[in-house]
Amino acid sequence: MKEDVYILGIESSCDETAASVVKNGRKVLSNVIYSQIDLHTLYGGVVPEIASRKHIEKINQVIESALEEAQMELEEMTGIAVTYGPGLVGALLVGVAEAKAIAYAAKKPLIGVHHIEGHISANFIEHPELEPPFVCLIVSGGHTHLVVVKDYGEFEIIGRTRDDAAGEAFDKVARAVGLGYPGGPKVDKAAREGNPHAIEFPRGKVEGSPYDFSFSGLKSCVLNYINHAKMTGEEICVPDLVASFQNSVVDSLVSRGVAAALEYGYDKLAIAGGVACNTALRAGMEKACKKSGIRLYYPSPIYCTDNGAMIGVAGYYEYRKGNISGWDLNAIPNLKLGQR
Ligand code: KG4
Numbered sequence: 548m549k550e551d552v553y554i555l556g557i558e559s560s561c562d563e564t565a566a567s568v569v570k571n572g573r574k575v576l577s578n579v580i581y582s583q584i585d586l587h588t589l590y591g592g593v594v595p596e597i598a599s600r601k602h603i604e605k606i607n608q609v610i611e612s613a614l615e616e617a618q619m620e621l622e623e624m625t626g627i628a629v630t631y632g633p634g635l636v637g638a639l640l641v642g643v644a645e646a647k648a649i650a651y652a653a654k655k656p657l658i659g660v661h662h663i664e665g666h667i668s669a670n671f672i673e674h675p676e677l678e679p680p681f682v683c684l685i686v687s688g689g690h691t692h693l694v695v696v697k698d699y700g701e702f703e704i705i706g707r708t709r710d711d712a713a714g715e716a717f718d719k720v721a722r723a724v725g726l727g728y729p730g731g732p733k734v735d736k737a738a739r740e741g742n743p744h745a746i747e748f749p750r751g752k753v754e755g756s757p758y759d760f761s762f763s764g765l766k767s768c769v770l771n772y773i774n775h776a777k778m779t780g781e782e783i784c785v786p787d788l789v790a791s792f793q794n795s796v797v798d799s800l801v802s803r804g805v806a807a808a809l810e811y812g813y814d815k816l817a818i819a820g821g822v823a824c825n826t827a828l829r830a831g832m833e834k835a836c837k838k839s840g841i842r843l844y845y846p847s848p849i850y851c852t853d854n855g856a857m858i859g860v861a862g863y864y865e866y867r868k869g870n871i872s873g874w875d876l877n878a879i880p881n882l883k884l885g886q887r
């Protein structure tokens with residue numbers, strides 16, 4: 548019988564300090580997340596300096612709680628996985644330094660994980676039958692990528708955003724209409740009361756690159772709409788406005804995701820990242836996939852936004868491939884997917 552593999556996954560790339568114990572790459576034994584959202588809400592976005600300081604303050608506590616919740620000791624871990632990029636450099640450094648210190652002290656292998664690989668891997672937690680190859684759309688606050696997951700840890704990027712990430716567009720529009728930070732969940736909620744066809748906003752396209760995304764034109768249109776209304780004294784119906792904006796984003800994401808799965812010949816499509824929580828995106832994808840005979844996968848909301856479990860899962864597959872990091876592992880803020 549094969550020995551069980553326990554990975555402690557650590558994540559600190561943005562504004563969540565998170566740790567988790569994952570058994571054999573699929574079973575989450577604990578998932579502890581300390582969210583700094585309330586702190587950054589005051590400033591309308593993540594303040595990197597504050598994020599780093601808070602990670603330092605919380606990381607030991609979060610790791611201890613993750614081990615406690617799993618009813619395990621550090622010595623029982625097979626390896627320590629940590630996000631080393633992309634993300635905010637100061638925030639990443641806290642996780643990387645911590646992981647190095649405890650891995651070295653406990654004589655455990657250190658496994659550096661790409662944050663996006665983590666998001667993709669979140670899909671393995673609740674879908675035991677899901678295995679590569681499949682197409683995955685990663686939509687978060689910092690990334691919008693369309694990739695073919697050829698094997699565990701092996702990716703072909705077929706599309707990406709040329710400007711704003713999908714989550715960033717949600718956050719900026721939310722701020723413009725006064726919904727506050729983080730905008731995604733607030734827009735999602737407000738849009739449920741609105742008419743998605745009230746305002747005809749454009750669908751961003753990138754000439755010659757059918758799988759690339761562009762959201763800055765849409766964002767400008769929304770801002771122009773708001774400014775025009777203010778100047779002419781017209782009242783803005785916020786639910787209609789955000790529902791129409793969301794409809795444009797969802798349209799762009801759904802059409803490219805489904806077209807990529809069909810063209811590349813995969814009948815499995817997964818979505819990942821914070822924006823994968825979005826109810827309109829889930830519903831739109833579900834409908835389009837059903838029509839095209841594609842099986843759709845998405846993680847529960849708690850595994851869509853940043854968490855340690857997704858790093859534990861990705862770390863397991865990297866460990867199985869023998870991808871162990873050296874003690875010189877460093878934080879790489881602009882780490883490319885597939886780069887080691
Ligand atoms: O994956 P994540 O936690 O962090 C990054 O790696 O960026 O994603 C955070 C992003 C934020 O932009 C947030 O507004 C967005 O995900 N988000 C949503 C929803 N929940 C979170 N966007 C749209 N609808 C939601 N329900």
Ligand code: ZN
Pocket residue numbers: 662666687688820821852853
């Ligand atoms: Zn993320």
